[in-house]
Amino acid sequence: MKNRKIRITAPGRTCLFGDHQDYLGLPVIACAIDRRINLIARPNGSENFVIRMRDIDSVRQIPISDTFNHLEPRDYFGSALRVLRRKGCIPDLGYDIELSGNIPINSGNSSSTAVLLAWIKFLVEAFGVHDTVTKDYLGELGYLAEIVEHNEPGGMMDHYSIAVGGIVNIKTSPPFKCSGISSKLSGMVSGVSGVPKETVGLLSRVKGNTLTAIGIVELKFKDFQLSSVKVGDIQKYSNILPNKLKPYFEAAIENHHITQMAIQEFKKPILNLDTIGLLMYEHHKILRDKLRITVPKIDAMINAALDNGAYGAKIVGSGGGGSIVVITEPGTENKIVSALFSVGAKDAYPIKVDSGLRTETKLN
Numbered sequence: 001m002k003n004r005k006i007r008i009t010a011p012g013r014t015c016l017f018g019d020h021q022d023y024l025g026l027p028v029i030a031c032a033i034d035r036r037i038n039l040i041a042r043p044n045g046s047e048n049f050v051i052r053m054r055d056i057d058s059v060r061q062i063p064i065s066d067t068f069n070h071l072e073p074r075d076y077f078g079s080a081l082r083v084l085r086r087k088g089c090i091p092d093l094g095y096d097i098e099l100s101g102n103i104p105i106n107s108g109n110s111s112s113t114a115v116l117l118a119w120i121k122f123l124v125e126a127f128g129v130h131d132t133v134t135k136d137y138l139g140e141l142g143y144l145a146e147i148v149e150h151n152e153p154g155g156m157m158d159h160y161s162i163a164v165g166g167i168v169n170i171k172t173s174p175p176f177k178c179s180g181i182s183s184k185l186s187g188m189v190s191g192v193s194g195v196p197k198e199t200v201g202l203l204s205r206v207k208g209n210t211l212t213a214i215g216i217v218e219l220k221f222k223d224f225q226l227s228s229v230k231v232g233d234i235q236k237y238s239n240i241l242p243n244k245l246k247p248y249f250e251a252a253i254e255n256h257h258i259t260q261m262a263i264q265e266f267k268k269p270i271l272n273l274d275t276i277g278l279l280m281y282e283h284h285k286i287l288r289d290k291l292r293i294t295v296p297k298i299d300a301m302i303n304a305a306l307d308n309g310a311y312g313a314k315i316v317g318s319g320g321g322g323s324i325v326v327i328t329e330p331g332t333e334n335k336i337v338s339a340l341f342s343v344g345a346k347d348a349y350p351i352k353v354d355s356g357l358r359t360e361t362k363l364n
Helices: 076-086 111-127 135-148 157-164 200-220 231-238 246-266 273-289 296-307 333-342
Strands: 005-017 028-043 048-053 058-063 095-101 167-171 177-182 188-192 312-315 323-327 347-351 358-363
Touching (some): 005 111, 005 157, 005 246, 005 273, 028 188, 028 347, 076 111, 076 135, 111 157, 111 358, 135 157, 157 177, 188 296, 200 246, 231 246, 273 296, 273 312, 296 312, 296 333, 333 347
Parallel strands (some): 048 095
Antiparallel strands (some): 005 028, 005 358, 028 095, 028 167, 188 323
16 A cells, blocks of 8 residues: 555535535535546655645645644645544655646635645545545545634535535535535536635624624524524514624525525426526525625626526625636537626636546556
């Protein structure tokens, strides 16, 4: 098992339904997409990992003995090593590691999480762990390394959708469950705005205000359960909230309702892209108008896609910039791509569902 070349590939992901829902314990529909990060690792006979990140022209050296008792903010290489050591993964050989890919950076398609999952998969392949390794297990390791170790405000969607692959329904409340609901969804397009997304600050605002609103309601209504509130009951609860918090509370319930409807659509043997697209755009309008996570370039791209016949479109991820995902009639993807470029998109391209994190080469 030692002294081998290892090649890992980790896809990006797009969120179809449920943005800003996973940290509330509400379901999310996401899918891995065929943009990826590739990791190639070769033993170097030293006691160091030498990590070359081609896309950002950066090199980092990490001693294999480093236990990372102190973590720098967003040092996911270090936090992954710290988590994996607790799982019995003890590096005893250095590797030269090359990372490169075609997931747009800072675009909302989880390039950083794909890098993290590729790194975790490499460490597990090279040095092992005590536990049985499943796709869900790799997703959990990613969540622990990125969110828990750094006390960041995000959820688990990125890690599980990349690790598991396909289209997944992620139930984020205990008992946690990640279920594949489809492997095919045609007619998808990704559009990159070129406006860097804002992750930590925006997530902190939305998450903080939403949880504050929910906490106020829970104090007043002892039997309140967020996951069971109907859209028609919103007024009953939001009347007690200050005006500043009402949109966040309403968005949580309305987006949950839309996601539940989308789950039912994905369970059907033949997907109705028109219906899925309409639900997607309704979801986007809540993200835009109530959570206020869009920017003018994103709004222009959404409008251009819809004006050119797309079934639906929405912003992807935490917001503040980044990317959109579009559902259109299969065969019309290039028309949508051209429309997005016409309003200033930095990049746009058709995307397909990917099978998830995997090892491609293990050579002795």
